[in-house]
Amino acid sequence: MLFTLLFIAYILATIGVVLNLLISGARPTKTMAWLLVVIVLPVLGIILYLVFGVNRRKYKFYKIKEAQKVKKYLSRVDGFYEDHFTEQAILPENRDIYRKTPELISKNCRFLPYPDNKAKILRNGPATFDAIFDALEKAETFIHIQYYIFEEGELTDRMMKIFKEKAKAGVEIRLLYDGVGSQFLSNKYTNQLQELGGNHSCFLPIANMRPTSTLNYRNHRKIIIVDGKIGFTGGINVTDKYIRSDAGPLGIWHDMHLQLEGPIVNSLQAVFVTDWNFATEREENGDLLKDKYFPKSEPKGDAVAQIVASGPDSDFSSIRQEYFSLITQADDYVYITNSYVIPGEAILTALQTAALSGVDVRLIIPETSDSVVVKWGVRSYFEEMLRAGVRIYLYKDNFLHSKTLVADDEVISIGTANFDLRSFEQNFEVNALVYNESLAKELKSYFMEDIENCEELKLEEFKERPVGDKIKEGIAKIFSPIL
Template sequence: MLLVTIIIVYIIIALVLVIGLLLNGVRPSKTLAWLLAIFTIPIGGVLLYLLLGRNRRKNKLFNQKNIHLDDTSSEINQMLAVNDPSSLKTIKLINKTSSYPLTYQNQVRILKDGKETFESIFSTLENAKHHIHIQYYIYEDGTLADKLLQLFKKKVQEGVKIRLLYDGIGSYSLSKKHIKDLQNIGVEVHQFLPFRFGRFLSSINYRNHRKILVVDGEVGFTGGINISDKYITGDDALGNWHDIHSKIQGKAAGYLDRIFVTDWYLAGGEKVEFSQHSIATPTEQNGMEVQIVPSGPDDDFATMEQVYFSIINNAKKYLYIINPYIIPNHAILQSLQTAALSGIDVRILMSSSTDMKVVDWCVRAYFESYLKAGIKLYLYPDGFLHSKVVISDDQIVSVGTANLDDRSLQQNYEVNAIIYNNELCRNMKEDFLQDCSKSVLLDLETHQKRPWRIKVLEGSAKLLSPLL
């Protein structure tokens, strides 16, 4: 009798999920795959769907429309203008999907690798007067964390308000002792989507991958670098970690602060009045045009995917990409191939290996598709290249946290800074080409001769691409 009851309950649950799939499924192929899983894998199919398959753009973790932040800026509804009219489509797209406008007269400094980045961060933190907002996917114990703790203690004593937000899974190794030490000196700490049994199925697959640090609403940092000693000392497996971060002074930093304030509310239910930290005034008359792009599973549109898609499709001369985790969906892959086949100089720079073997196999499963289309693929041999950068046509640069994979584009909370500046683009292009000159250029014929065992591993890993 108990077995019959369990079967009936399971069938009811499965039917409810099937109806939800039919109503909310995005892609027919994906919907069909989940239907087959639910009906052919007893219990496991339902659990897998609840864990990995739900459409978060329909069933949101958080309803951000209910979050009202006081904002003294009038730029949200401003008329769009930019020095380069060809970027106008991307600017309008970002403004429409995220309501984050183009900002003017910012100072932007590109920071390469951990040493330069943390020197700039610590120098900026020393000058904090009102507040420090710090948010990282990975925040772990070590020398960097200890140095920050000592600096935070000093700044709290000076009357600076410090709020720290970390991801519950990415920062799983952060010790309770260090968190307690932060709280004891007066730092407010929240965990974003903590690992809890009650919310396990609904939240474990959706992480806050953002790296944001804002001082006084006037100076902001974002990019690929986390709070981890490996960005200074490297690690035994991969050697030196190479990454690109950005320091932004001006109105764009205020919009990074806005993202933090929103995430802080989502994590702890505590509203920080945004009017306390009004969008910063321009720092210089002839600064750079910058647009901040937040994205996440609660958005109505896949904003970051659309932004990358727009940059790729609008490229006219060249498109250079640095990214460790390029596992493209059909739209991104086709747009890259179309650009290369149309005569655009498309180059991808990535590490010879990644920090996860299965991910490495999956990334490599797409190499042949790139090479056949004429995309130049470079493998960087010196350590691990963790940067997330796109450069195009001496006109537009994207620096941020989002990889080119389903996890970043569909499931994670991410943030990128889009910079429209000719001189910065040219400088970053030269740096990119210099790194390419140190790297191994793959050719199609050699790549096709790799052992069949490797091909099987890559093909098998490719099946997991929506989950990686």
Template sequence: MNWSVIIVYAGVILYFLTILTIVFNIVMENRNPVRTLAWVVVVLMVPFLGMIFYIYFGVNYRKSKMFSMKGLGDMKWLQYMSEDQKQRLKKAELLKKEDMKEVRKLMTLLLNNSKALLTRYNKVDVLNNGKETFPAIFTALSKARRYIHLEYYIIEKGELATRLKELLIAKAKAGVEVRCIYDDVGCWSLPKSYIREMRAAGIQIYPFLPVRFHRIADKANYRNHRKIVVIDGETAFVGGLNFADRYLTGVPGIGVWRDTHVRVRGEAVTSLQIVFLIDWYFVRQELLLNKEEYMPYKREDGNVVVQTVASGPDSDWASIQQAYFTLINMARHYVFISTPYFMPGETTLSCLKAAAMGGVDVRILLPHKSDSYLTNWCSRSYVEELLEAGVKVYWYQKGINHSKVIVVDGIVGSVGTANVDMRSFEENFEVNLIVYDRNVAKNLATYFMEDLKDSEEESMHRWKFRTRWQKVQESVARLFAPLL
């Protein structure tokens, strides 16, 4: 036997051993069985490419602790404060007694799963769409005196991005500290010259988790999907809008871009600051959490209670998924959900169906037209079982509904960056504000009902008679749900 044959046999044996090792690792991760089986099938049925896809997209970094918190040992104070707040919650020292029974369980959950501290002295303004959000952000940025911190999934070449760059450069030249984190995949089309100009002006701007082969990796795991602005520790913004022109002007052929952001003043600004500074440490290995100027905890007279919940591969628990589950489960009258993508996983899906069958008014608003073909058809694959359980499903007709909002019983609302899908729950870095305030919840519910006027409610009769081709697309897309 010559050497070439030996090398071929050795290569084949090595390949199959590698495949078996990967399959073994997938099984030993103890994931959801459906997700595990999906990856096993991909690795076994798509030779070589399946192995590459798993290594690139499928490794469970929450288990492997790739995103380590080493170096943040001084964050133990967060643990101590969360433990103290849990004890005070038990003694009803943090809120009025009439509010405690309804929200205590959710508050305690978030203190346990993400150390989401309760902040009581805040003012929260709901910002609808780009026409309200971007002017508010630019106005706040123009007033910055000491520092500006930005963290965005998408900054895309266009008028908005140009205006942002020019304003940040002007503030940096005026002596304001400017730090910016951008997601390397979300901003793959951003010109290198854009970044060079900002760095030349003294702006500290860096990518989050750089990857290669952007066009292949546009659905890569573990992306920073957060959209955070913190200004002088006094004002912050968070929500669904990125810095791309379509978020302001809409999408040709589809319509307006419907989205929701919030402006926050008060103690919760520091909570968002903590999220940014932890990410900054991950990106730059620069610890700023121990500097007083970045941790002001300034109070506002609004008296709005807020918890800032962050979730990602660096957390031990799927914090936002657990928050959504608990919000739905605690509802007694209604649950209103607005999300662009709906791939909830079996646990959240069962919770929604149980709530509706238990008499809760459950309404879900989805876009009639989407910016993502596969996720759109996958979302539609859940509609029939939702309708059968009594959940009301609406299709937004004016354009793309990109809001990530949940409102429960007019007492609590969630606004942030997380969709109702497994990618947001398990793999992306996300952040949401949980707002315990009747006025804010009422405003969110009012805007939701206004959106329903521009929507069409789905009926079981019409849904049953959709075309066979639609059913095929839904079923095929549903097969990919564990991987999306």
């Protein structure tokens, strides 16, 4: 009798999963993938679907926008931003095809392109943290820091030293970190910051998580804003893995970051302010929507820049649309460096179409991975891309963590988002687009330098890989919706 009841419950739960997939409007490939997971892993598959598979975007991320307070605040952010900065926005005077991307981004996530910015590419940890510490030491009004991984060590100790000096000088300090990525950040460290008068908050802390609604939705953004004048974003987290070879098993991580000055910093600040308000659930001192935190900026350079923000609370997958737009509009080349390439149907088709159309499409992907399942999930797409003429390079020098794209000597994207479903649908992400020829050529040159540390895959050789590898790839591909 008990077995019969359990079996009936399992059948009903499976039917529920199927109905949810149909109602949510999931793509056929995604529907079939989840059905395979449910069938191959009875009971566990259903649990995995409830945690990882439910379309939170359709339901606005566990009803975030149904909460009146948050909905009202998001509306205020939009209104404040529009009132203060819309008149500065322009469409970049690049080729006509690249006029489409700025308009796309402005519609799908509201952020407009701004001229007169200075943008500097920061390659690897030492250069990035030298620039960050220099900016922090010059702070006069406020420091806003947001990271997925904020891990105690040499870098955080140095930051705390700066925090102490700046707190004495009356500088406001706010630290926002993710509940999973920074789960080992100690109370000792945050209490120390609190004692200085600084504020800190955890984005969806583990203790408050609901496994079927919030566990899988992480804030993967990396943002620093100093005085509203200088900002940083990119792939680099605050962890000693970027400066010490003994900080982890994969050696020193190779990554890219971007330093921004000019009007675009306020767009980055708007992302932080929204996340801070959500995480803290309070409006301290009348809220952060003040001119003090969004100062008017004088021209700093000749770069047009635009922020792309996306998350499970978004109406559209802005990051996916950004990548799709840049790939499909490329005329000469598109070079992508990314640590997790599990593209899904749309981006895979974009890459194949571009390559088959004669565009020089190249990917640099790490040879090693911090996840065995992800490694085989990434490799499961190699043959389809190679057949279309996409050139794939495996980076062999330590672990590659960059998330960059450069196309046609005209536009670059540097940010936090990977080429996978997690970044497209589940994580809160942020990228910076810069429409500038000199920066595009600079990032292109770094790409070519990285190729020197790579092994290029050849289709005929890859097709001869062991059957065991093909089986691992096939299994990983089934589980790609939850990677």
